[in-house]
Amino acid sequence: MARVLLINPNISDSVSDLIRAEARRSASPGTQVDVLTAPFGVAYIETRFEALLGAHATAQLAAQHCAAYDAVVVAAFGDPGLPGLRELLPVPVTGMTEAALATAHLLGHRISIIAISQRIQAWYREVVEGYGFGGRLASIRALDRPLSSIGGVQEEHAQALRALAEKAVAEDGAEVIILAGAPLAGLARSLHGQLPVPVVDGVSSAVRHAETLAALQPGRALQGSFALPPAKPHKGLHPAIAALLDRQPR
Amino acid sequence: MARVLLINPNISDSVSDLIRAEARRSASPGTQVDVLTAPFGVAYIETRFEALLGAHATAQLAAQHCAAYDAVVVAAFGDPGLPGLRELLPVPVTGMTEAALATAHLLGHRISIIAISQRIQAWYREVVEGYGFGGRLASIRALDRPLSSIGGVQEEHAQALRALAEKAVAEDGAEVIILAGAPLAGLARSLHGQLPVPVVDGVSSAVRHAETLAALQPGRALQGSFALPPAKPHKGLHPAIAALLDRQPR
Amino acid sequence: MARVLLINPNISDSVSDLIRAEARRSASPGTQVDVLTAPFGVAYIETRFEALLGAHATAQLAAQHCAAYDAVVVAAFGDPGLPGLRELLPVPVTGMTEAALATAHLLGHRISIIAISQRIQAWYREVVEGYGFGGRLASIRALDRPLSSIGGVQEEHAQALRALAEKAVAEDGAEVIILAGAPLAGLARSLHGQLPVPVVDGVSSAVRHAETLAALQPGRALQGSFALPPAKPHKGLHPAIAALLDRQPR
Amino acid sequence: MARVLLINPNISDSVSDLIRAEARRSASPGTQVDVLTAPFGVAYIETRFEALLGAHATAQLAAQHCAAYDAVVVAAFGDPGLPGLRELLPVPVTGMTEAALATAHLLGHRISIIAISQRIQAWYREVVEGYGFGGRLASIRALDRPLSSIGGVQEEHAQALRALAEKAVAEDGAEVIILAGAPLAGLARSLHGQLPVPVVDGVSSAVRHAETLAALQPGRALQGSFALPPAKPHKGLHPAIAALLDRQPR
Amino acid sequence: MARVLLINPNISDSVSDLIRAEARRSASPGTQVDVLTAPFGVAYIETRFEALLGAHATAQLAAQHCAAYDAVVVAAFGDPGLPGLRELLPVPVTGMTEAALATAHLLGHRISIIAISQRIQAWYREVVEGYGFGGRLASIRALDRPLSSIGGVQEEHAQALRALAEKAVAEDGAEVIILAGAPLAGLARSLHGQLPVPVVDGVSSAVRHAETLAALQPGRALQGSFALPPAKPHKGLHPAIAALLDRQPR
Amino acid sequence: MARVLLINPNISDSVSDLIRAEARRSASPGTQVDVLTAPFGVAYIETRFEALLGAHATAQLAAQHCAAYDAVVVAAFGDPGLPGLRELLPVPVTGMTEAALATAHLLGHRISIIAISQRIQAWYREVVEGYGFGGRLASIRALDRPLSSIGGVQEEHAQALRALAEKAVAEDGAEVIILAGAPLAGLARSLHGQLPVPVVDGVSSAVRHAETLAALQPGRALQGSFALPPAKPHKGLHPAIAALLDRQPR
Incomplete structure (x- = not known):
């Protein structure tokens, strides 16, 4: 009964609708699938700079909502922010690419x-x-x-x-x-x-693989480069991001 | 309700038992999981030559039994014969590696x-x-x-x-x-x-990914290097292999 | 008489001081060197996620201030946001790495x-x-x-x-x-x-190479993947970033 | 006075004739050149699966006949089974590719x-x-x-x-x-x-290089991944293969 | 006030003139730029063999004249002899490529x-x-x-x-x-x-980068593969080359 | 009855003796093997610069003597000048590496x-x-x-x-x-x-492969990057090199 959150790093609700429809068609019976749309950014990410913007927007949404899900999907091809999110989030995360x-x-x-x-x-x-x-x-x-x-x-x-x-x-x-x-x-x-x-x-690949990661429970990185970033001073961050960074060291 | 066949390319029944136990623990509810053991070969494949033997043994078993399954898994790390089987079999096939x-x-x-x-x-x-x-x-x-x-x-x-x-x-x-x-x-x-x-x-990865391939139905190769080998004379092959090679050209 | 802006993607003023001192020691006579510190982010970037934050902070500062400079330097090893900034900014940009x-x-x-x-x-x-x-x-x-x-x-x-x-x-x-x-x-x-x-x-390499790019004037990308991102709807962006994205198509 | 055995992994005698003719034209004076044809397989190997079959057929012939030769050649481009045969055979082996x-x-x-x-x-x-x-x-x-x-x-x-x-x-x-x-x-x-x-x-390259290996006598692998596979239980193998696998450990 | 020597490894004075003109246009104020033409070789290097000739001619000129310069440039695309010269010369050296x-x-x-x-x-x-x-x-x-x-x-x-x-x-x-x-x-x-x-x-890139190396003074290799070749017997070498090879071991 | 010339790019006669002894032991019956020593250079090539010197010395010897041989070998590991010589010489050339x-x-x-x-x-x-x-x-x-x-x-x-x-x-x-x-x-x-x-x-590998190239007669490059360098003005070259460069265009 996996709960999978897909985040559209673009601001286009029409694309989020396409994502939601295919994600639900592809999911296993019983899987809960939700889709959120970036609060800021561009209509469609085609470039490195647009991906930079989408990565931050995705991070804010993921930080706010990940606690209610078993896995998160960055729902744009190109996977804006994916490697960074893998460090930050307490649940598995993958991307469309x-x-x-x-x-x-x-x-x-x-x-x-x-x-x-x-x-x-x-x-x-x-x-x-x-x-x-x-x-x-x-x-x-x-x-x-x-x-x-x-x-x-x-x-x-x-x-x-x-x-x-x-x-x-x-x-x-x-x-x-x-x-x-x-x-x-x-x-x-x-x-x-x-x-x-x-x-x-x-989309269908990401939903299915997210379910697999939720089921196999391979464990979270506690050491190495995908562990939570080291505790250190920060300022001006979205409160949900700050809260995740300030988790107790493991 | 996927049906997944795992083939142990080694002759060791004790290893087949380990495979079967983990495969069934890992499978989604409703998935049918069966394991077969190579009829000839060695106790445990560690080398290129042993893999050559295991590849042929796996091909014979896969050819005989694939019709009853939605996906096949080569259940030895190293995946003996996998690329060749992907050409031959009418269903998706993966391997442990x-x-x-x-x-x-x-x-x-x-x-x-x-x-x-x-x-x-x-x-x-x-x-x-x-x-x-x-x-x-x-x-x-x-x-x-x-x-x-x-x-x-x-x-x-x-x-x-x-x-x-x-x-x-x-x-x-x-x-x-x-x-x-x-x-x-x-x-x-x-x-x-x-x-x-x-x-x-x-094993658990292979079972889960086999289920995913069965569910997503990405389609079979009709062109390119993973299509069925071109029709041509052959001799001395296991009848099940011969029958698969002699399928109508697509 | 190049004017070079270095942007520290971290929030540490003490590091900005080190950057400024070495940058001025290394610059050619007559080069103007300024250093700005990220308005949000972490004390020192060590990870992919921290780089994601620093990239956005750098982009905001660069967008606000680039008009007064001949070249911009991302002044953290790892170059957070550099490839994206190269699309956005009207002047050459490099990074410490x-x-x-x-x-x-x-x-x-x-x-x-x-x-x-x-x-x-x-x-x-x-x-x-x-x-x-x-x-x-x-x-x-x-x-x-x-x-x-x-x-x-x-x-x-x-x-x-x-x-x-x-x-x-x-x-x-x-x-x-x-x-x-x-x-x-x-x-x-x-x-x-x-x-x-x-x-x-x-730092000294980046300052010198920024001067060289300012002097050689190799030209800006008008086609290809480092041209300005295509015009399209956006929302919620920093006004300086939005203004750069909305420049007339070339 | 090298003795070189070429094995055609295909079942086509007409191709074996071509191989034999070119091999004999290319060999040094005094070199003995023989060609054998696979007892099972396909008319011409074009795919990974056909190579899997040809590899096993070649291994059986090589195991049966290698004792009478100074070097063995897998006489199909693509070299079916070559890396495995290098582990098994007591003499140098190469392939056309x-x-x-x-x-x-x-x-x-x-x-x-x-x-x-x-x-x-x-x-x-x-x-x-x-x-x-x-x-x-x-x-x-x-x-x-x-x-x-x-x-x-x-x-x-x-x-x-x-x-x-x-x-x-x-x-x-x-x-x-x-x-x-x-x-x-x-x-x-x-x-x-x-x-x-x-x-x-x-063919001519393989014959000449086989002669060179026979002449230079670089020695056989006694350690590392091209040594004979470790002794272990096996079943159902061609007797000549079994005999080579059962050689005394070195 | 860097002094930069460019060596044309070809025998064409007309090309040396082009090099000189662009080098002087590109240099910083105060930089001294000189160009020498190879005493032997071909009119224009297009091949590996011609580069072999140009490398030796460049080495002779560089050895004779480097003492009066802060940096040397091999002024042909393809950089004939560059890696070797980096071992030999007491000053930084780069090439057009x-x-x-x-x-x-x-x-x-x-x-x-x-x-x-x-x-x-x-x-x-x-x-x-x-x-x-x-x-x-x-x-x-x-x-x-x-x-x-x-x-x-x-x-x-x-x-x-x-x-x-x-x-x-x-x-x-x-x-x-x-x-x-x-x-x-x-x-x-x-x-x-x-x-x-x-x-x-x-040419302009090489002049500018030569100035940068002269200014940053990164130091010479005293160990590793770009240190001066080990002292050893030699014969028949151009006296300037011999003198550089015979410098005291460091 | 191949005639093979080995050129020692170093000035050490004692090493030429070692080369000659092993080359003659390794050659097929009837092969003529000669060894020449570089007229200028260093005692033993260990570096890129020493290889630059050895390449030119080898080229001069090869140009003078190649007409009397079926194949040439650059007899130093590292193969100084080999790719260039392959363009220049009318016969096959290989090197020890x-x-x-x-x-x-x-x-x-x-x-x-x-x-x-x-x-x-x-x-x-x-x-x-x-x-x-x-x-x-x-x-x-x-x-x-x-x-x-x-x-x-x-x-x-x-x-x-x-x-x-x-x-x-x-x-x-x-x-x-x-x-x-x-x-x-x-x-x-x-x-x-x-x-x-x-x-x-x-040495033994080079002699044997030189014999093979002489026997198989694969043909010389008349087009592409290993053909003779294009005819063009030159000056100051060793007469034997000049003569080879001035051969009629093919």
Whole structure:
């Protein structure tokens, strides 16, 4: 009976709705799934600077609400703030990129990522390489047209996205496809059976892996670089963040 | 209601019992878990040549029995035959190393593997590097004493194994520990709360990830290098393998 | 006559004083050097989560003040927020780690970093690897005793730091030493002639390289992943950040 | 007066004939060269699963016959079972890929491989990367038409293969070409003088390097991961394999 | 008041003139800049063998003249002899490739190099990879037409060079451009404001970084692999080289 | 009936004698083996600068004498000038490091190098990494005592060298040992049967591989980066080098 909190690091409620719908469809029976939207930031994170903003907003929400959940998910591809949150939070935390890679890793060797904007590709690549998955990345391919509405990308561009996936298989040697970005949540489900290789979605992967972490209870880091940051003076922090930092040393 | 088949590529029934016990403890309610033991091979796979034997034995069992399951697990660390089976079988297949790495990837950056023999380390390292996880491997540490019985490693060497894990954290910078090898199935559960970083077990990881693959239904490879091998003449193969190879081209 | 702004992403005025002193000693004649201290955050950044906080604080200060400068320096080793700031700011920006690596790269092949806390090492390693310098890293070595005052680390631990540097040369094959962390600003100067290999300091490197970027005027990114983030809705951002994001598209 | 045994891991006698012809043309005066064909398996190995089958067939033949030879060659590109056989056999063993890479390494830095089917490329790439030669691989290029007869590939497709090699030089920066796959044995000899860079053939490389290993007598591994697998219970193995595993511990 | 000696490892005085002009434009007020031309060698270094010749010529000039300078620059892209000279000379030494990479590293993540001949690309790539910058190289692109005069490349091919840079940005993801080769010295300055990403020039980078090394005085290597080669018998060396090798052991 | 020329890039006749003896012992019946000693340079190459000198001396000898041989060997570990010579010479050329790695690659995965001085290790590592073999290097270990005579290293230090090899196997996971440096030529032969893993010698490997290249006749590079350097003005070169550079374009 896991309780999973997904935090949308963007300010778009329409994307949070897509996330919520796919998360609930993917969850095991009995799992409680909630989605929160960033109180500040931008409509859609495509760059390193926007991720910097989203990371702080996510941290504030996670600090305020994590006590009521068994696991937390950073619900944007690119996982803004994830490594830092893993130090701070008392519960397991994962992100859409990290979780999608974990699933894709079980389905094939070379992975392609289909994204919704040209600009987003460099940042995605850096995140994937930071996770050590650079050697398994066949390609990143992306839409090259402006998006009229971030909540409606799937309907508007479904055929173009599918064509990008097919090109990744035929030309880049992709053995698995990840449909990247919360605005595409649920598209893997719609494309079921229409692509020549397995297709992975970040939201459903993250929910399922969060459930697994809650069930296996691997334990929290008490030493090493994912333990709680050392106690030290701070100022001006959100009270919920301050409270987590001030927990008793372990 | 996933049905998961675990195949022990070794001939040791005592190890199959350990696998079965941990697999059933770890499975979600309603999941059916069965374990089969290799009909030929060695008592415990520590080397590349022994893995070559175990791979063929696993393939024969998998071919015979996969039709009754939603997912198959190669239940030896090192995953003998896994990439080949992914081409052959009509259902998702994973292995203990691959699955443990997927879980560890969600818990920390640098991963150490604790193993039960000195000899086994070189082979494990090659498998981990083959999966592209070499950059995240903090170390492999192993027992250096002979094992009196492969089914009794946990009881006999629990303290030594725990000490190896602690050294990996303190000296190698491990942020997650994987207890490797089917003979250690269940040990992570016993050590819960006794190690300073999260601990991952291959059997429970594999069962949970197999359930996830069965639930998410990412689709089978119809193109690319994990599609069924091209139809061609063969001879002398186990009938179940021959039948799978002779499926209609897609 | 470059004007260089250094931003201390930590809240410690005593460290800002060390930065200011070394920056002014290192600057070319005529260069204007100013140092600002983060308005919120922690006393000393050692972890990924603390860097997440420092990145946002640095972004706010940089956005408010960059118009009066020719270059900006993120004045903490680890460079919190640097890649994002490079997208946002209209002037060149560098950081202590990036700049120290650029200098060390000109002095030898294998580089060791001497740091002031055990905990800080994992984060430093990830930053260095993210810059693609992992192959040139001989080692990171760090003090293993608690620091009584962050502004007095140099006096208190000078001998221990020097001993760490000597070990890095003798045992790790270091051909250049970087003394890492703003609290060590100036120590390279004091140790001049006492170490058997060249010694690099982050503050002086960053000031000099900032001057070079101001002088060479290589131009700003108008395309690619370091151009200004695409215009889009936002909310709740610091007005100076919002103003920079809302600049006319180029 | 070396005696070299080449084992074709495929069931195709026509390919064994090609191997035998090229091996005998390439061998030094006085070298005895014999070729055996796999008793079970497929007509031509293109995939990981087919390699799994060929590895076991090769192991059985090698175990039965190695006592009469000074060196053994796995005579299929991709080297099915090679690392395991190196543990098992009392004589040196190499394979067509490994040997071709050793030769190509002496002739240029960036190497392209010309292969006979699209499907085979992913497996070849994994093998080359497993040998640590990924950084020297310029490209793999392959025929994209069905093969009417595996023994007649050279005649049927000589011009297409030559065109692929020329493209690899002109577009991929290849400085050496490897013509891959036993069905191409001898083609390098026919193309002599027709390509703008050196051309390497797996069979002739393997025969020559096998002679070199027999002559230099570098010694057998008695420790480390290529020593004979540790003595342990086994069952159901081919008697010749069992006999080799049961040799006295060294 | 740094004194910087640039050595052109080629025999072309016209290229030395280009180097001198750009070096003097780029230097800080008060810096003395001199340029010498190799006494033997080829007109323009494009290959490993030509670099071998240029390295020795550069060493002879550097040994003869270094006593009068605070820093030395190997003024050819590819840096012939640089690592060796760093062992030999009593003053800091850098090269055009190394220095351009240090600057580019401060301006973006993925770097493209624009070169003046097809042949030169393989050598450049090996040099960049040898510096550990392979992971940051987006591409190398080069003119494919013969050069009528090495001193007039800029005028003759300015538009083609600019088009190559634009392709590197648009197709290869370049975030910074390096205009490579001493014959292009000064072109970055002429193209200022005409390219969509920052542009880096080797000569100006090298002069500025040489000034920085002279100012920061990081110290000379007395141990490790960049210390003076151990004293030992020699014969037939240029007297200036012999004198430097025979300095008292430190 | 191959004719092989080995060039000692050092000025030590005693080392040339060791090379000659081992080369003749290792050669096939009928192979002609000659050894020449560098006319200028140092007694023993341990550093990058000494290699720069040795490269030029080797080039002069090779250019003068190559017409009478089927293959040339750079007979110093570290292979001074090898990549450049491959462009220049009309016959195949290899070096002791390259050839030893080719042999070791056929005998095990992880390779350790035993060297005769501490200082030499950094240079060896860079050469091995430049060949792309960094991932297979288990360790480099070296004598740490001064050598009383370069021609008598083997006798004086045989036990210490053997102990280093044993440590490399036991502590570094070496699966093959390379005894590095021409002064150790022949030692692998003396240690036969005394080490627990295969042992490789550079001179015998180079002679055998040179014979193989002469026999297989893979062809010369007419395009790509190992073709003859483009025709262009030069001055002051050794006449034999000039003559090779001025060959008719192909």
